[in-house]
Amino acid sequence: xxxxxxxxxxxxxxxVMLVRRRSHATLLVAVQALLLGVAALALAGNRPTEFLIxxxxxxVRAVALPALLVFTRRRTPEPYLVVPATTVTxxxxxxxxxxxxxxxxxxxxxxGDQPAEHGxxxxxxxxxxxxxxxxxxxxxxxxxxxxxxxxxxxxxTVPGGxxxxxxxxxLFDLVLVVTxxxxxTQKIHGEVGSGDTDLLRGLRD
Amino acid sequence: MTDAAPLIVAxxxxxxxxxxxVILMPTAGAADRLNLATSALTAALTLVLAVxxxxxxxxxxxxxxxxxxxxxxxxxxxxxxxxxxxxxxxxPFYLRHSGRSWFTARRSHAWYYAAxxxxxxxxxxxxxxxxxxxxxxxIEATTAASALLVAFSGKRSALEAGWKYVVLTTLGLAIALxxxxxxxxxxxxxxxxxxxxxxxxLARHATGLPHEATLVAFVLILVGxxxxxxxxxxxxxxxxxxxxxxxxxSAMLSAALLPTVLLIAWRTELALEPALGSSAVQELFIGFxxxxxxxxVPFLWRPLPWKRLLAYSSLEHMxxxxxxxxxxxxxxxxxxxxxxxxxxxxKALGFYTAIPLLRQDPSTAERAPRGVAxxxxxxxxxxxxxxxxxxGLPPSPLFVSEVMILLxxxxxxxxxxxxxxxxxxxxxxxxxxxxxxxxxLRDGRRAxxxxxxxxxxxxxxxxxxxxxxxxxxxxxxxxxSDIVExxxxxxx
Numbered sequence: 001x002x003x004x005x006x007x008x009x010x011x012x013x014x015x016v017m018l019v020r021r022r023s024h025a026t027l028l029v030a031v032q033a034l035l036l037g038v039a040a041l042a043l044a045g046n047r048p049t050e051f052l053i054x055x056x057x058x059x060v061r062a063v064a065l066p067a068l069l070v071f072t073r074r075r076t077p078e079p080y081l082v083v084p085a086t087t088v089t090x091x092x093x094x095x096x097x098x099x100x101x102x103x104x105x106x107x108x109x110x111x112g113d114q115p116a117e118h119g120x121x122x123x124x125x126x127x128x129x130x131x132x133x134x135x136x137x138x139x140x141x142x143x144x145x146x147x148x149x150x151x152x153x154x155x156x157t158v159p160g161g162x163x164x165x166x167x168x169x170x171l172f173d174l175v176l177v178v179t180x181x182x183x184x185t186q187k188i189h190g191e192v193g194s195g196d197t198d199l200l201r202g203l204r205d
Numbered sequence: 206m207t208d209a210a211p212l213i214v215a216x217x218x219x220x221x222x223x224x225x226x227v228i229l230m231p232t233a234g235a236a237d238r239l240n241l242a243t244s245a246l247t248a249a250l251t252l253v254l255a256v257x258x259x260x261x262x263x264x265x266x267x268x269x270x271x272x273x274x275x276x277x278x279x280x281x282x283x284x285x286x287x288x289x290x291x292x293x294x295x296x297p298f299y300l301r302h303s304g305r306s307w308f309t310a311r312r313s314h315a316w317y318y319a320a321x322x323x324x325x326x327x328x329x330x331x332x333x334x335x336x337x338x339x340x341x342x343x344i345e346a347t348t349a350a351s352a353l354l355v356a357f358s359g360k361r362s363a364l365e366a367g368w369k370y371v372v373l374t375t376l377g378l379a380i381a382l383x384x385x386x387x388x389x390x391x392x393x394x395x396x397x398x399x400x401x402x403x404x405x406x407l408a409r410h411a412t413g414l415p416h417e418a419t420l421v422a423f424v425l426i427l428v429g430x431x432x433x434x435x436x437x438x439x440x441x442x443x444x445x446x447x448x449x450x451x452x453x454x455s456a457m458l459s460a461a462l463l464p465t466v467l468l469i470a471w472r473t474e475l476a477l478e479p480a481l482g483s484s485a486v487q488e489l490f491i492g493f494x495x496x497x498x499x500x501x502v503p504f505l506w507r508p509l510p511w512k513r514l515l516a517y518s519s520l521e522h523m524x525x526x527x528x529x530x531x532x533x534x535x536x537x538x539x540x541x542x543x544x545x546x547x548x549x550x551x552k553a554l555g556f557y558t559a560i561p562l563l564r565q566d567p568s569t570a571e572r573a574p575r576g577v578a579x580x581x582x583x584x585x586x587x588x589x590x591x592x593x594x595x596x597g598l599p600p601s602p603l604f605v606s607e608v609m610i611l612l613x614x615x616x617x618x619x620x621x622x623x624x625x626x627x628x629x630x631x632x633x634x635x636x637x638x639x640x641x642x643x644x645x646l647r648d649g650r651r652a653x654x655x656x657x658x659x660x661x662x663x664x665x666x667x668x669x670x671x672x673x674x675x676x677x678x679x680x681x682x683x684x685x686s687d688i689v690e691x692x693x694x695x696x697x
Contacts, residue, residue, distance in 0.1 A: 109387045110418035124383060128376055140372055147379045154386050162389065163399040166338045170382065173345040177375050180349045184356065184368050187307065191361050200365035205444065205504060205513070 001039045001153065006119035009035060009153065010099070013126040013146045017095045018088055020081050022138045022195075026069050029142045032149050033061035040156045053164055054156075057171055061152070065145065065178050069138055072182040076189035082136045082196045091133055098129045109154070116157040123150025137185040137195040141178060148174055209257060209267035209274045213333055216250045217326055219243055224322035233314035237297045240318040244293030244325075251286035251329055255279045263691035273335040273404065276691035280542055281332035281468050284549045288461045289325045291665070292453035295557045296321065298658040299451050302564055307359040317357060317451075324350040324457065331465045337402040337426075337476075338385055340469045341378065344433055347462060348374050354454040355446045366449035370442040377432025377439060384425025388477075391418040404476045411479035419480040423473065427489055430470045434463050435523050436493040437500040444504075447516035452560050455512060456553035459519040464545050467523065471530050483533070490531030491622055497524025498629045505636030508573040511562055511588075514640055515555045518595050521633055522548045522603075528626060529610040537613025538692050539684040540606040547594060547602035547676055554662075554669045555591035558584060561659035578645040581656075583663025585645050590666045592644075594673055596637035597630060602676040609684070 012035075015028040037058025044050035084091070102125035109117045127147025131140045151170075155162050185195055192199045223243035230236040258266045258279025267274040296317070306313040327347045334340045348371060356367030385402065391414050392401050400406055411419075428439070435443035447455045474486050501521035505514065522544065529541035561584045562569050562577065578585040594601040607630055614623035683689060 107417060107421055109421060110390050110415060111387075120383070124379060127379070131372055131376060137368070144372065144375050144379070147376060151379060151382050151386065154383065158386060158390055159393075162386065163338075165399055166342075166389075169338070169342040170345075173342055173349070176346065176349040177371065180352050181368075181371055184352070184364065184371060187356070187359065188364050188368065191359075191364055197368065200361065200368065202362050202365060205507070205509065 001036075001116060001119075001157070003115040005035060005039065006115050006153070009119060009149070010122050010126070013123055013130070013149075014092070014095055016139070016142050016146055017091050017126065017130050017133065020084070022073050022136055023070070025139055025142050026066050026073070029145050029149070030062050030066035032146070033066070034058070036149055036152055036156065037062050040152075043156055043161075049164070050161060053167055057152075057167065060171055060175060061145075061149070065175070068178060068182055069141065072185050073138055075186050076138075076195050078136075078194060082194065085135055085198065086133060094133065095126055095129050098125050101125075111154065111157050111159075113157050116153060120150045120154035120157075123147065123153060126150075135196050135198045137181075137188055137197050140197060141181045141185065144181070145178070207257070207267050208269070209254065210269050210272065212250065212254060213272055213274070216247065216254060217330055219247045219250065220322040220326040220329065223247070224319045224326070227318040227322065228315050230315055233300070233311075236314040236318055237300070240293055240296070240321070243322070244290050247325065247329070248286040248290035248293075251282050251289075254333075255283035255286060258282065259688065262687040268335070268405075270400070271335055271339065272333045274333065276688055277468060277472070278332040280545065280688070281465050282329065284546060285325070285328045285332070285461045285465060288456060288549055288553045289328065291553055291557065292456050293321070295456075295560060295658075295661070295665075296451070296453045298560050298661060299453055303358065303451065305359055307353070307357055313357075317354070320350050320353045320357075321454070321457075324354065324454075328457070328461050328465055332468055334469075335403050335405070336399060337388070337404070337407070337469070337473060338399060340472075341382060341385055344430075344466055344469065345375070345378050348378070348433075351450075351454065351458060351462065355450040355458075357451050357454070358449070360449075363449040366442070366445035370446040373439070373442045374433050377429045379429070380432075381426045381429025384422045384427075384429060387418060387425065388422035391415055391422060404472050407476035408479070411477055414477070414480040416480060419477055420485060423477050423481055423486070424489065426473055427470055427493075430466055431493055433466045434470065435497075435520055436527060437496040437520060437524070440497065440500070440520055443520060444513055444516040447519060447556075448510065448513040452512070452556045452558075452563075455515070455559070456556035459515065459556065460549040460553040463519060463523055464526065464549065467526055467530075474530065487531045487533065490527045491619070494524045494527035494531060495622070495625065497521065497527065498626065498633070502629050502633045502636065505633050505640070508640070508643065510572060511569055511574050511644070512556065512559050514573070514637075515552060515591075515595075518555075518637065519552060522552070522595070525607060525610060525626075525630075528622070529606075529613065532610060532613045532617050532619060534613040534616050535689050535693055536616060536684050537610045539680070539686075539689045540609030540613060542683060542688065542692070543602050543609065543676060543680040544606035547606060547673060550669050550672055550676070551591050551594035551601075551603070554587055554665060555595065557665060558587040558591060558662055561656050561662050562588075564656050564658055573640065574644040576646065576648040581659045583659045583666065587662045587666035587669075588644060589641060590670045590673070592637050592641040596634045596641075598634065598638070600674065600677050602673055602680055605677055605680040609680075
């Protein structure tokens with residue numbers, strides 16, 4: 001993937017950190033997955049098996065999973081937007097610092113494509129930062145997807161690609177986990193009347 | 206070498222088939238009966254595999270393109286079979302009085318058993334896996350199945366625990382996956398596809414792997430797996446999930462899941478050690494071990510609810526296992542084996558004890574138990590067997606295993622580490638002994654009549670006590686056995 005495209009992926013991840021509406025964040029992650037999927041299709045070229053697998057992954061990551069989250073959002077209407085725990089500026093600065101420190105701290109990964117390596121590490125760390133800093137359950141699921149998109153960026157950069165069984169296995173597990181997380185989101189909303197995970201803070205020692 | 210593939214397929218097919226069939230059961234009672242029958246079959250077949258593996262030690266009993274039936278697999282299969290079956294037996298006692306749940310009352314048993322069997326199937330498959338990437342996929346699959354079980358009660362606190370578990374372990378495993386991709390690239394001379402990440406292939410080519418990339422990959426994999434094993438400082442989900450899950454599921458999580466994921470970390474370490482050097486690997490494991498003990502021990506002194514106390518004890522014991530693997534001498538490895546088995550039995554018994562305990566006094570879900578000796582003699586007996594074993598009081602097998610690990614540390618020249626660990630273990634022992642005395646003797650009133658679950662836990666406590674004493678006796682023969690030789694020599 002070109003450095004410009006990787007930059008767009010990172011900007012989209014920053015967007016998930018900043019936006020208030022769950023629908024906007026879902027759209028940003030879907031676009032991120034779409035970009036990655038198109039890149040994977042381009043890299044697969046005219047090898048039919050690779051092309052088919054890349055297409056399946058694109059459909060699931062960019063269409064099916066966002067659609068599941070849209071469905072979940074509609075089933076869990078919020079009476080008002082969840083107030084973020086921190087201001088936009090704080091989230092922006094923290095996200096930038098987390099991504100920069102992670103990129104600087106992790107030595108070369110050996111793929112021979114430094115922009116992709118840095119992009120993957122930045123997306124993974126931004127995904128973790130989103131989970132930590134965003135309160136709505138769906139935004140935390142989107143944080144997981146951003147982190148997984150970072151790993152997918154690295155996976156499509158691997159010379160010769162990863163074995164199909166790993167790619168499809170990871171996809172299957174991702175669908176499983178996001179489905180379970182979506183079920184949790186609905187159950188949490190049913191229990192506390194909101195998808196705000198800050199309302200779940202009863203377990204402390 | 207025999208071909209174990211058909212038996213392995215059968216072992217996995219039974220719980221997976223049961224997971225589907227149980228949903229079709231018309232009543233809760235029918236679901237209970239079907240699950241008991243299929244669980245007995247799963248456990249029996251799994252134990253056959255375990256016996257095949259252990260009797261072949263130090264050789265590998267069977268190896269295929271996607272599985273390995275070696276000594277390490279045998280030990281962990283035996284553990285998963287025993288804990289899984291005991292959890293299946295104890296589940297009806299929990300479900301009968303569980304009250305509200307995530308699912309409707311009519312379907313709650315069926316969905317519970319469906320998730321339980323998926324979870325168990327993944328746990329059985331994990332020790333048999335011959336490949337790091339396949340192991341990762343199975344570990345991630347355990348998250349999905351067991352998260353639903355953690356939140357089974359549907360209570361707010363259970364949802365919080367389940368949510369934390371899903372999110373934190375998934376992120377941790379994402380980090381591990383990054384490490385696996387890096388390792389796949391680094392190992393490009395060792396095979397063309399998936400087999401590049403087989404334990405055997407990695408070990409065979411380890412000396413030729415680039416040091417820096419392999420070290421980065423290993424650190425990422427270990428940090429990621431640590432979040433699932435529950436090592437400090439990435440253990441935040443563990444006390445919540447263990448305390449909120451149904452007791453039979455808590456037993457599966459603590460006694461089977463955590464050590465089985467640890468086996469994957471151990472296999473990875475043994476395969477990559479020639480590329481990494483033993484000191485780097487040793488430092489990482491010992492670091493996680495010390496951190497886990499340091500975090501866990503203060504909580505063992507606090508008046509916590511029973512299951513939460515057991516959860517922090519799990520953190521302590523996973524730390525001890527990390528130390529044993531990090532030290533890595535034959536004596537320490539013998540200690541690790543005894544510790545895995547002893548901890549599994551004692552911890553599972555402890556969690557099952559929560560069933561009659563909560564039935565007799567539901568307030569113990571929120572506070573430390575009191576006066577159980579007056580309330581129920583079988584429950585008090587089970588609490589005593591469990592906690593005295595976990596505290597490491599002689600003749601507990603955990604006393605023997607902890608001494609083995611400490612002596613192994615001394616042998617390896619890790620005097621300071623061993624001394625710190627000895628002090629922490631002594632403090633942990635005192636904390637648990639104090640918790641037990643308070644729980645048994647303080648206040649309490651006589652129960653109106655014994656419950657069926659209390660009678661069952663009394664029987665289970667007797668069986669567990671005998672098994673634990675047998676393990677203690679066997680522990681003394683272990684350091685010079687073929688089992689330890691196999692674990693040291695062939696890469697777990």
